[in-house]
Amino acid sequence: xxxxxxxxxxxxxxxxxxxxxxxxxxxxxxxxxxxxxxxxxxxxxxxxxxxxxxxxxxxxxxxxxxxxxxxxxxxxxxxxxxxxxxxxxxxxxxxxxxxxxxxxxxxxxxxxxxxxxxxxxxxx
Numbered sequence: 009x010x011x012x013x014x015x016x017x018x019x020x021x022x023x024x025x026x027x028x029x030x031x032x033x034x035x036x037x038x039x040x041x042x043x044x045x046x047x048x049x050x051x052x053x054x055x056x057x058x059x060x061x062x063x064x065x066x067x068x069x070x071x072x073x074x075x076x077x078x079x080x081x082x083x084x085x086x087x088x089x090x091x092x093x094x095x096x097x098x099x100x101x102x103x104x105x106x107x108x109x110x111x112x113x114x115x116x117x118x119x120x121x122x123x124x125x126x127x128x129x130x131x132x
Contacts, residue, residue, distance in 0.1 A: 010034045010121045012104045017126030020094055024130070028089040030104030030123060039106040042087045043119055044078060046100035046128075053103065055114040057089060067114065072098075094130045101125040 016028040032039065043058035057078040058067045066078050077090040087104065105119035 010036050010039050010106050012106060012121055012123035014102065014104045014123040014126040017102060017128045019129045019131065022094060022096055022130055022132050024094050025090070025092045026094065026128060028091070028102055028104075028126060028128075030087045030089075032085040032087070032106065036085050039108055039121070040110050041107050042078075042080065043105045043107070043114065044087075044089045045103045045105055045116060045119075046098075047103070047125075048100040051100075053116045055116075056102070058114055059087060060110065091128070094128075096130045096132045098128060099130050100128060102128050 010032050011034045013031045014028060016026060018026060020026055041058055041060050044056040045053050046056050047053040055069050056072055057076055059078045059080050075093045080087045103125045104123040106121040107119045111118055
């Protein structure tokens with residue numbers, strides 16, 4: 009099992025930026041892909057971005073493409089989510105997740121390890 013700890017959330021004005029971090033520990037060598045999801049109050053948890061540890065291939069939801077960038081530091085077992093041009097609709101709890109296989113589906117059920125989440129609030 010891999011343990012994930014997110015950090016970097018906070019309150020920011022619309023148009024601002026934040027960088028989230030996700031530190032992985034434990035059986036990290038089993039995790040092939042890392043993802044970021046978010047969940048707004050009363051809504052389902054949605055996919056935001058993902059990155060593969062090997063090769064660094066990235067995937068993004070249409071709602072964040074061009075504004076968010078996912079990256080990784082293999083030496084530190086850490087994944088980052090740089091969020092620029094933030095909008096009030098980006099307000100949510102952001103979760104880091106990991107999975108031990110590569111697939112074309114990016115639903116929450118496809119990821120087996122989760123962090124505790126970090127709150128991001130964007131004011132208008």
